[in-house]
Amino acid sequence: MIAIIADDHPLFRVALSQASQTILGDNALLLQAENMAKVWALLRQHPDTSLIFLDLKMPGADGFAGLTALRTEYPDVIVLMVSAVEEPSVIKQALQLGAAAYVPKSAPLDVLSEAIAAVQQGDSWVPAALSQDIADARTLIDQDFAHRLEQLTPQQFRVLKMIADGLLNKQIAYEMNVQETTIKQHVSAILRKLHVNNRTQAGILFEKLKLPDELA
Numbered sequence: 001m002i003a004i005i006a007d008d009h010p011l012f013r014v015a016l017s018q019a020s021q022t023i024l025g026d027n028a029l030l031l032q033a034e035n036m037a038k039v040w041a042l043l044r045q046h047p048d049t050s051l052i053f054l055d056l057k058m059p060g061a062d063g064f065a066g067l068t069a070l071r072t073e074y075p076d077v078i079v080l081m082v083s084a085v086e087e088p089s090v091i092k093q094a095l096q097l098g099a100a101a102y103v104p105k106s107a108p109l110d111v112l113s114e115a116i117a118a119v120q121q122g123d124s125w126v127p128a129a130l131s132q133d134i135a136d137a138r139t140l141i142d143q144d145f146a147h148r149l150e151q152l153t154p155q156q157f158r159v160l161k162m163i164a165d166g167l168l169n170k171q172i173a174y175e176m177n178v179q180e181t182t183i184k185q186h187v188s189a190i191l192r193k194l195h196v197n198n199r200t201q202a203g204i205l206f207e208k209l210k211l212p213d214e215l216a
Contacts, residue, residue: 003051004042006033007082008058012105016053016082016112023113036060039070049077051119056083056094056211063210064097064141065161071098073154078119088133090211091126096139096146097209101125140208151193159186163199164206 003020007013017030024030031046033039037060043049054067061067070079081094081102091102100119103112104127111127118125126134152160155176162172169187173180187199196202 001027001051002029002031002046002049003053004031004033004039004049005053006036006039006058007053007055008034010034019109019112020053020116022109023116034059036066039066043074043077049074051078051080051116053080053082054099056081056085056090062161064093065206065209067094067099068097068149068209069154069157069161071150072152072157080115080119085211086127086130088130088137089139091130092134092137093139093141095124095126095134096141096143097149098146103127145205145208148194152190156186156190156193159183160190160202160206163187163190164203166203
């Protein structure tokens with residue numbers, strides 16, 4: 001199997017890679033990425049990647065936007081979040097947006113092994129000690145909105161991100177190297193799928209994918 005260790009701290013990448021190699025076996029190919037741009041590059045080079053260990057606060061991840069983009073473009077790749085953030089509401093939101101598991105960076109090797117075994121069997125996994133707090137937590141994104149996000153194509157999700165960044169249709173068309181009429185069609189589809197009336201509302205919804213200021 002091929003897995004990507006995505007974290008901006010070199011020492012943690014090495015430690016997680018060594019631990020994962022022990023768990024996954026010598027036949028597993030473990031690649032490393034220090035930012036989301038490298039993750040996308042590795043996925044293009046290795047489209048048969050089956051597992052990504054994703055740091056929530058890695059450069060380019062933009063809160064949960066990176067996770068959501070991965071789930072949109074590579075729905076068959078298992079995403080296991082590994083983060084120092086242990087806030088139950090954050091963990092719950094990660095699961096709602098498609099993460100298969102959420103492992104605190106403080107977790108010992110046997111816990112990481114348990115999480116990997118669970119996701120390989122198609123199950124989800126969270127720390128047992130936090131499971132009730134996670135179930136009770138409130139999130140900015142509900143399951144209905146998470147489901148609506150899943151309906152977007154990869155191109156539509158990229159357009160949504162640029163809408164949230166304040167770009168006009170012609171600017172988005174330039175960035176994506178397509179005709180402005182194509183972007184207008186994407187925008188119409190985005191508004192319909194997200195059940196909103198205008199670009200401003202769509203952008204506000206996208207902003208909910210970012211981490212709260214106190215956790216960013």
